[in-house]
Amino acid sequence: MDALDWALLVARVVAVFAALLVAVMLTIWFERKVIADFQTRTGPLRAGPRGILITLADGIKLFFKEGILPAMVDRPVYLIAPVIAMLPAFLAFAVVPFGTSVTLFGREVPFQVADLNVGILWILAMTSMGVYAVVLAGWASGSNYPLLGAVRSSAQMISYEVGMGLAIVAVLTYSGELSMTGVIEAQSRVWNVIPQFPAFVVFLIGGLAETNRPPFDLAEAESELVAGFHTEYSGIRFAMFFLGEYLNTVTVAAVATTLFLGGWRGPWFDGFAPWLGPLLWFVVKVVAVLYVFVLIRATLPRMRYDRLMNFGWKVLIPFGLVWVLLTGAVVVLPQEIGRRGVLLAGAAVLGLVLLASFVAPLVQRRREVAS
């Protein structure tokens, strides 16, 4: 690597960093506008055209606000927690390919900060780091509500990570790739969302829970725990939590796009700015996923903590496991016993299920008559 390569790399990092900040800004505005629409309100209007700069205004306000340091806090931990919330959220995005590539100064520049060969593991690792921020913030605040929020949220995030991980395992098994670019490559014929639809649903549910979004926003349920783990935070430190949370949301939407919706794939004109089309398609898909998130937030009440855990461990994870098993069977069996064998076995299983469904009512009826 020479100096130009390094310069291009740094430029890429800076560009992605800036783009993410803008994306978060627009996501928050988008969410507020869409929800306002649902609730027959206008939403933000004043800052910029149609209120598009509202997040910037909020950010500036928070930046200049006094950062209150409560007396009971564990100072170093309290100060470092918001940074931990924000950093991994930025880092996670590093492996997401948001386009193809462009040729600059005779070099091929990919639209991705780093194409790790274990890309998806990197994302799982980074989103897991977010739990530390929540736990540390809750503990270091030295106050009851944040503690409760932190306990809730760490349990929730760890549980749903398992579900989300299972969905990812299914996709990886299906496409046989670990790097994000490879997964997109594997979707050249059909997007994963079609063969892997159950995994998509599991991933979205897990993603909502992982990012503490409604209906899984128990960690910061304002009607129960005031503001949950960041109750004692104010000013710029609170803004960091907020930023981290929305970064995570954008990342989850981007990962969902990459894993299930074909990433940057989409029809485009031949010859005209070949790098622009994929970029646009990627953005459109991410916004579509975000829209679903907002839709869910506008419609559903909040789950209760114990039911949430029940749902995670008793429904989502078993379902994910069965789906991984099925995907594995579909991928591996044809290699082992041949296509014909698989079809025969499938037909046999289907026949057995049909037979059982005929026999079961007869047995049932007899039991009813007997009683």
Add this chain to the structure above:
Amino acid sequence: MADLDAARDGMAGLRDARTGELRQETMVINMGPQHPSTHGVLRLLLELDGETIISCRPVIGYLHTGIEKNTEYRTWMQGVTYVTRADYLSPFFNELGYCLAVERLLGIEAPERAQVIRVLVNELNRISSHLVWLATGGMELGAVSVMLYGFRERELILDVFEAITGLRMNHAYIRIGGVIMDLPEDGAEQLRELLRVLPGRIDEYEDLLSANPIWLERNVGVAPLPAERCLELGVTGPILRAAGVAADLRKDEPYCGYETYEFDVPVRTEADAYARYLVRIEEMRQSLRIVEQALERLEDLPGPVMVADPKVAWPPRLSVGPDGIGNDPAYLRHIMEESMEALIHHFKMVTQGVEVPPGEVYQAVESPRGELGFYVVSDGGHRPYRVKIRDPSFVNLQATPDMIQGQLVADAIAAIASLDPVMGGVDR
């Protein structure tokens, strides 16, 4: 002495019986008085083991405004303006209960048209109050859209209230001997429009919530309070009706001619938060039925809206001017320029007011939250000797520990929401 101190800091139950130290294995949190979902300024002292509530003691008094005591220093008529502020979500019920009590002491009855108007505004008020319950309850369980929808419809009702009384809250519209002024000219029209819109909107809430799995999960079986316990605690209103007791003062001890209206009293037997939700939704529909009937009656029911007795009737006349409802210019001219006697009468009535014969009376009305009773004592003067308000929020609130002990923090929120307390009424 230690016992006294312990009792005084409100934490007696949280101390170890032997050492007097605060118990360490559990966590005590103060929910309120500044908390987003304690309906104003209710304070709950919760002792938690993890997320499970071990003990709960509600603490009240943060909104005490001395309404009851204040009425003792004002004329009988001024009492209306005080009591209407107690339970601020159902002002008409406070006014009605107070006025009915004073009217019974006076031995008079409001004219027929006034009675019908009273029923009409009361039932509309029941709907608007239930809408606030739905809105805030929905928000507390995280259904934020429901909050906006509830307040949107309440706004329509408040607009009509404003057209009728000049104010959106604390109307002081129902007065001793009738109501202060008749409906505006386009009043019936506005009410018809409301009746056309509201049923569809209520169906919408049901579409959004009634079968919503998360809503069911948060409400079914939550905050149970069986009928026997309700009766022991004196709990009334939708909570009692959701426990299978069809107690409704409009049927049991009718006032304002409620016995002549056709409506059902919705009853459920599950005694949980969801049953209360269903009861309240159905009550809104029944109230609409009553409003419809009242509106029909008003069509061919001319007549005064205030008793004729000049020793009781409030002398000033009101009318709608360019800046809203205010003193009628013609009346002002009459007392200021034309008739000295009218001015003297006006002065006497406004400063001194009605003279109520000695006696005591208890009059209860069915407010959106249950039995709203007024125990009024007169010593024969121009002021009440005592006005005691039996506010249903206050009585119902004491069921909180029963409902939430042993349940989760999240259920405490659902329980309070299903109780629908209004702290203005609790503290008075």
